[in-house]
Amino acid sequence: MELTQRNEKLNLSRITLKFPPDMVSRKPFKLQIYESENKNTCDNLKKVAIMHEATNIENKYQLAASILKKIDSKKLSLKKCMSDLPSSVSTWEKKAIYALTIKAIQNKESIDKMKKFCLEATKEPMDQYLLQVLIGKLIFERKVALYSLPRDIPETNVIVNNRRKLASMKAPKRDAQTHIYLRINRLKCKMSEIIPILLANGFTQDETKDESFESFVTNCHALKMRCFKKDFHFKKELLVFRPKATKYITCLDIYLEGKVIIQDKASLLAVKAMKLKKRANVLDVCCAPGTKTAAMAACMKNKGTITSIDRDENRLKDMQKLMDKLGVSCCSITHGDFIDLAPNLQNPEIDVLLLDPSCSGSGRPDMSANKIDVHRIGKLAGFQTLMLKTAFTIGAKKIIYSTCSTETFENEVVVKTAMDESPEAANYTIVDPLPDWPMRSDSNYPFASKVIRSNETLLTRGFFFCLLVRNDQLTPPE
Numbered sequence: 001m002e003l004t005q006r007n008e009k010l011n012l013s014r015i016t017l018k019f020p021p022d023m024v025s026r027k028p029f030k031l032q033i034y035e036s037e038n039k040n041t042c043d044n045l046k047k048v049a050i051m052h053e054a055t056n057i058e059n060k061y062q063l064a065a066s067i068l069k070k071i072d073s074k075k076l077s078l079k080k081c082m083s084d085l086p087s088s089v090s091t092w093e094k095k096a097i098y099a100l101t102i103k104a105i106q107n108k109e110s111i112d113k114m115k116k117f118c119l120e121a122t123k124e125p126m127d128q129y130l131l132q133v134l135i136g137k138l139i140f141e142r143k144v145a146l147y148s149l150p151r152d153i154p155e156t157n158v159i160v161n162n163r164r165k166l167a168s169m170k171a172p173k174r175d176a177q178t179h180i181y182l183r184i185n186r187l188k189c190k191m192s193e194i195i196p197i198l199l200a201n202g203f204t205q206d207e208t209k210d211e212s213f214e215s216f217v218t219n220c221h222a223l224k225m226r227c228f229k230k231d232f233h234f235k236k237e238l239l240v241f242r243p244k245a246t247k248y249i250t251c252l253d254i255y256l257e258g259k260v261i262i263q264d265k266a267s268l269l270a271v272k273a274m275k276l277k278k279r280a281n282v283l284d285v286c287c288a289p290g291t292k293t294a295a296m297a298a299c300m301k302n303k304g305t306i307t308s309i310d311r312d313e314n315r316l317k318d319m320q321k322l323m324d325k326l327g328v329s330c331c332s333i334t335h336g337d338f339i340d341l342a343p344n345l346q347n348p349e350i351d352v353l354l355l356d357p358s359c360s361g362s363g364r365p366d367m368s369a370n371k372i373d374v375h376r377i378g379k380l381a382g383f384q385t386l387m388l389k390t391a392f393t394i395g396a397k398k399i400i401y402s403t404c405s406t407e408t409f410e411n412e413v414v415v416k417t418a419m420d421e422s423p424e425a426a427n428y429t430i431v432d433p434l435p436d437w438p439m440r441s442d443s444n445y446p447f448a449s450k451v452i453r454s455n456e457t458l459l460t461r462g463f464f465f466c467l468l469v470r471n472d473q474l475t476p477p478e
């Protein structure tokens with residue numbers, strides 16, 4: 001190791017660490033170290049050198065591959081596998097291993113196809129997990145320095161030799177959010193008051209007539225950054241904008257005073273499906289931060305009662321602030337776990353029970369695929385099923401089960417399992433709440449055509465909901 005430069009003024013040492021040929025980078029490795037005046041430079045540099053000495057390049061990839069193997073064969077979570085790494089692996093190395101593993105997991109679908117191609121392209125035996133890690137690194141990361149990869153092994157060679165072909169096999173990216181919605185809070189004002197304020201603040205309105213929902217979607221794609229349009233379904237309540245308009249909207253007084261709120265259309269669809277009357281009695285389970293609560297209160301003109309329950313105290317504090325800002329006065333907030341509270345909540349006079357439990361959030365545009373972990377989805381599905389089974393015991397006239405997840409496991413599978421396993425579910429029938437909405441479940445379940453799905457193709461986030469109506473409340477067919 002060699003100290004090549006030192007800037008006394010900035011107290012910065014630029015050093016070049018020279019490693020033996022089998023070491024990390026196979027070429028001189030440059031590091032910049034910031035150190036305090038009284039620390040011994042040599043000691044610091046030694047520490048860094050030792051840390052890098054421990055990081056044998058093959059090791060990092062092998063460890064990531066062994067984690068993938070464990071996840072696959074032992075069904076362990078990534079978190080558990082990471083915590084099982086030997087203590088000799090430094091935090092710095094752990095981060096690198098985690099990044100490699102995540103890349104390999106999040107692109108698994110495409111990588112599986114690429115792996116198949118690689119295995120067919122060479123006769124040499126290969127470690128399929130190492131292959132998965134290396135494809136993740138080489139094909140899904142921008143600008144990879146080849147010298148940083150394990151060399152002269154069939155796994156690297158086959159990828160490097162077929163890089164273009166493999167890159168062409170990548171699945172298209174998930175669409176990012178293309179539009180946002182501004183809900184007019186009708187507890188405080190009307191659409192007719194808001195539009196002139198927006199126009200006075202530099203926005204323009206696209207008043208093109210939409211013959212159909214399809215033409216509305218097409219016209220929305222042509223919207224400019226500071227242009228807005230009335231929503232096709234919620235003409236009195238929703239305005240659609242480009243996401244870049246957010247920064248202009250959030251500094252307007254109408255936003256700060258709670259006269260408008262940015263809220264996705266999908267959650268309003270679930271509220272519309274409830275067909276709430278003015279004096280409705282609603283049980284709002286998993287309520288925080290309260291955006292659907294506020295939309296329900298607006299439908300009920302603050303007249304009925306909404307009993308809102310959540311187990312997260314901090315989220316409830318934020319919810320209370322939001323309710324105050326939006327002028328919601330018909331909602332009473334209870335802190336607690338629904339499973340524990342349920343025996344005391346049974347009441348056949350409840351008009352609607354909204355169950356909106358924690359989910360993977362895979363339908364949210366900000367949700368990167370690496371946060372979506374199959375084991376987590378399995379756990380969530382178990383929890384969601386228990387919540388829905390508990391919801392059946394309340395005896396409400398209608399139940400809405402909703403998530404902002406696109407996973408069948410958290411949606412259709414939960415509904416099916418809870419219905420199969422709850423004795424009380426026999427009292428309920430799944431009813432199509434919005435016959436005009438164009439998207440349904442694409443699953444094979446018999447109720448698939450009656451449950452609502454939505455996603456970015458319909459200009460909303462990924463969303464699912466199902467309406468279950470108590471049999472004595474079903475309206476006879478006309």
Ligand SMILES: C[S@@+](CC[C@H](N)C(=O)[O-])C[C@H]1O[C@@H](n2cnc3c(N)ncnc32)[C@H](O)[C@@H]1O
Nearest residue numbers: 286287289290291292310311312337338356358
């Ligand atoms: C998807 S968020 C709800 C969003 C909310 N309905 C809205 O529209 O703003 C899920 C909520 O469920 C709550 N939760 C999870 N498990 C719960 C339980 N067993 N009992 C009560 N609340 C729970 C979480 O604390 C979280 O706030």
